[in-house]
Amino acid sequence: MDFLKRSMKNKKFVFSMVVLVPLVFVILFGPQLAPNDPLAMNTSSALAPSSSQYPLGTDEYGRCILSRLLVGVRPSMTVALFGTLGAFAAGLLLGIFAGYLGGKIGGAIMRAVDVILCFPPILLAMMVVGLWGAGVRNLTVVVAILYTPHFTRIAYSSTIKVRKMEFVENEISIGATLNRVLFGTIFPNIFSPLVIQISLTVSSAILLESGLSFLGLGVQPPDPSWGQMIGDARNFLSVDVMYTVWPSLFLSLTILATNLMGDALRDILDPKLRDSF
Amino acid sequence: MTRFILRRSAIAVLLLFVVSSIVFLTVHMMPGDPVLLMLGTDSNPDPQAVEALRRELGLDQPILTQYANWMLHALQGNLGTSYSEHVPVMQSIGSRLPRTLELAGVSLLLACLIGLPLGVLSALRRGKFSDLVMTTGASLGTSIPVYVLGYLLIILFSLNVFGWNIPTLPSSGYVNFSKSPSAHFQRLLLPAVALALGLAASIMRMTRSSMLDALSAESVRALRAKGLPEHNVIIRHVIRNAFIPVVTVIGLQMGNLIGGTVLCETVFNWPGLATLLVKAINQRDYPLIQGCILVMSSVFILTNMVVDIIYGVLDPRAR
Numbered sequence A: 001m002d003f004l005k006r007s008m009k010n011k012k013f014v015f016s017m018v019v020l021v022p023l024v025f026v027i028l029f030g031p032q033l034a035p036n037d038p039l040a041m042n043t044s045s046a047l048a049p050s051s052s053q054y055p056l057g058t059d060e061y062g063r064c065i066l067s068r069l070l071v072g073v074r075p076s077m078t079v080a081l082f083g084t085l086g087a088f089a090a091g092l093l094l095g096i097f098a099g100y101l102g103g104k105i106g107g108a109i110m111r112a113v114d115v116i117l118c119f120p121p122i123l124l125a126m127m128v129v130g131l132w133g134a135g136v137r138n139l140t141v142v143v144a145i146l147y148t149p150h151f152t153r154i155a156y157s158s159t160i161k162v163r164k165m166e167f168v169e170n171e172i173s174i175g176a177t178l179n180r181v182l183f184g185t186i187f188p189n190i191f192s193p194l195v196i197q198i199s200l201t202v203s204s205a206i207l208l209e210s211g212l213s214f215l216g217l218g219v220q221p222p223d224p225s226w227g228q229m230i231g232d233a234r235n236f237l238s239v240d241v242m243y244t245v246w247p248s249l250f251l252s253l254t255i256l257a258t259n260l261m262g263d264a265l266r267d268i269l270d271p272k273l274r275d276s277f
Numbered sequence B: 001m002t003r004f005i006l007r008r009s010a011i012a013v014l015l016l017f018v019v020s021s022i023v024f025l026t027v028h029m030m031p032g033d034p035v036l037l038m039l040g041t042d043s044n045p046d047p048q049a050v051e052a053l054r055r056e057l058g059l060d061q062p063i064l065t066q067y068a069n070w071m072l073h074a075l076q077g078n079l080g081t082s083y084s085e086h087v088p089v090m091q092s093i094g095s096r097l098p099r100t101l102e103l104a105g106v107s108l109l110l111a112c113l114i115g116l117p118l119g120v121l122s123a124l125r126r127g128k129f130s131d132l133v134m135t136t137g138a139s140l141g142t143s144i145p146v147y148v149l150g151y152l153l154i155i156l157f158s159l160n161v162f163g164w165n166i167p168t169l170p171s172s173g174y175v176n177f178s179k180s181p182s183a184h185f186q187r188l189l190l191p192a193v194a195l196a197l198g199l200a201a202s203i204m205r206m207t208r209s210s211m212l213d214a215l216s217a218e219s220v221r222a223l224r225a226k227g228l229p230e231h232n233v234i235i236r237h238v239i240r241n242a243f244i245p246v247v248t249v250i251g252l253q254m255g256n257l258i259g260g261t262v263l264c265e266t267v268f269n270w271p272g273l274a275t276l277l278v279k280a281i282n283q284r285d286y287p288l289i290q291g292c293i294l295v296m297s298s299v300f301i302l303t304n305m306v307v308d309i310i311y312g313v314l315d316p317r318a319r
Helices: A002-009 A011-033 A065-101 A103-118 A121-132 A136-163 A166-173 A178-189 A191-214 A226-236 A241-269 B002-029 B034-038 B047-056 B063-075 B089-124 B129-143 B146-158 B181-215 B218-225 B230-268 B273-282 B286-314
Strands: none
Touching: A002 A011, A002 A241, A011 A065, A011 A241, A065 A103, A065 A136, A065 A178, A065 A191, A065 A226, A065 A241, A103 A136, A103 B002, A103 B286, A121 A136, A121 A191, A121 B002, A121 B230, A121 B273, A121 B286, A136 A178, A136 A191, A166 A178, A178 A191, A191 A226, A191 A241, A191 B230, A226 A241, A226 B146, A241 B129, A241 B146, B002 B063, B002 B286, B089 B129, B089 B181, B089 B230, B089 B273, B089 B286, B129 B181, B146 B181, B146 B230, B181 B230, B218 B230, B230 B273, B230 B286, B273 B286
16 A cells, blocks of 8 residues: 555656556557557558548558557567566576576576676567568567666676575575575565566667657557557658658657656656756 | 777677677578579579579588688678679668768767766756756657657757748758758757757766766765855866766767658658668568668767777776
8 A cells, every 4th residue: 555655746757657657548449449440451541631531641652540549559569568667587597697606607697697788689689570571570589688687687697695694695595496596585575676677678668669650660550559659650751741740749659658657667666866857 | 008908899799799799690591591682582593593593602611611601701891792783782872871970979979068068057957947947858868769859859840840941951862962062960950959869868968967976975065064165066076076977978879860860861861871781671681681780889888988998998997
C-alpha cells in the first residue's frame, strides 16, 4: 500500500499512466478499435484530410491513418517488450552468477558481455537485420542481445554488494542451496535497480525499433508500424503535413510516457536518488 | 599519466580487433550465398561462372584463411571492393566520412553550448518555475526521436507552415564548403540542431544533477562561511567539480550520437556515411556494409577512448 500511495503522489507516474493505460488497451484491442481496414487501399481518396470516415485522414494509398496507427503499435511493442524481457532474463542470470562467483570467472563473463557495448546500438541492429532479414522475430532477438549488457552490469554490481552482507553470509554458512541463495535471497535485494532499468530499456527499444522501421529495415510493409509510417510520409511532407504529424505525435508521447515511468520508478523505489533529477 | 594513456590506447586497439572480428563473423555467418546474389536473381546460373567468381572473391578458401586475409588487408586500409559500385570500399567511405564527422562534431558542440549553461541555470533555480520549464523541456528532448525533431524543424523553418517572417532554410541536400560556405552551413544547420537537441537534453539533466550534488558539498558551505562572494563559489568551485561527471555522460551518449547521424542523414538527405550504409544494406552490398559498420564502430571506440583520457586528466582518481 505504501508503494501505491507514493506512486499516486508522483506526478510523473500519474502522467505516464494516463498515456500507458490507454496504450495497453490499444495494443490488446487495436484491430477491433480500428474504424477501417488498415490495409484497404482506395486511391481515389489518397492523402485526404480528416473526415467522419477517416478521422485522421488517409495516406498516399488512401489507407486510413487512424486504423494504421491503432494496428501499427503492436509490432513495435512486441519487439520492445519481449526484447526487454529477454535482455532482463539473460542479464539477470549472467549478472547474478558473475557477481556470486566473482573472481576470474565472473570477470570473464562481464568482459564477454561488454563486447556488445563496443557497437553503437542501432548500427549493430542494422547489421544483423540487414544481413539476416527484418521481421518481428529477428528484431526481438536483436533487442534482447543489445540490452543484455545493461542488465548484466546492474545485476553484477548489485549482487557483489549484497553478497558481502551478513545475512547472505549466514545463509551460506547454514548450508542453503545455491538456488535458494541466488533467487531467494539475493534476487529480491537487487530487484529495484533492475525494474528501473526495464522501463529505460523499453523506451530505448521502442526508439530503436521505430528507427529501424523508419529506415525501412524493421516491420515490413504492408503491415504498418509507427516508425515506418513516418518514413513513408517523408515524401509527402510538403503536401500533407498531418500525415507525418500523427504517427510522430503518437510515437513521441509513448516514449515520453515510458521515460517518465522510469523516472517515477526511480523516485519511488530508490529514495537515495530522490530529487536528483 | 603516460602509462594511463598507453593502457587506455592498448584497450582501444584490443576492442578494435574484437569488433572487426565480430563484424567479419556476422557477415560470413549470414544465410544465403553472396556469389549467387551477385550474379543476380537467376535461379540457374552457370556453375563455371559461380566457381570463377567464388575464386575471385576468395570465398573458396577456408574461413580462417579468409579471416586472416581480410584482417591483413584491413590493416593496410583495404576493405575490399563494393559489389554494387565496383570501387574500393575505402574510397566510398573516405569521401563520406568527413561529412558525417562534421555533422556529428557540430552537433556535439551545439549540444554542449545548449546543455551545459541550461543545466547550471536550472540547478541554481531549483524548484522555481523556470527550473520546471527547463526540466520538462529536457524530458521532451530525450523522448522525441531525432527524425521526428528533424521533421518538426523542416515543418517550422523550411516549409514555414505558420508563415513566420524569417528566411526559410533548405530542408535537404549538401553543398561543398569550397563551392559556397554560406550554402554549406545553411544545409548543415537544421540536421545539426535536430541531432544536437536530444544530446543537449541528456547533458542538461546530468549537469543539473551533478551541480546539485556539488552545491550540497561540505566544502561549499565552508567557502560561503568564509565570506567568498556567491558567484565566485559557483564559478570557481561548484561548476569545476560539477562538470567532471558530465564528461562521462557525453562519452556514454557517443553511441546514440553516431546512431542518430544514421537517422538524421536520412531525414535531411545528407550524403554521409550513414546514408551510404542504408543504401548498402538495401543493395545487399556486403563489403560495403562490413566497411561502413567497421569504420563507424571504430569512430565510436576512438571517441570513447578520448573521452576516457579527458576524464582521467580532469579527475586523477579515475586513472
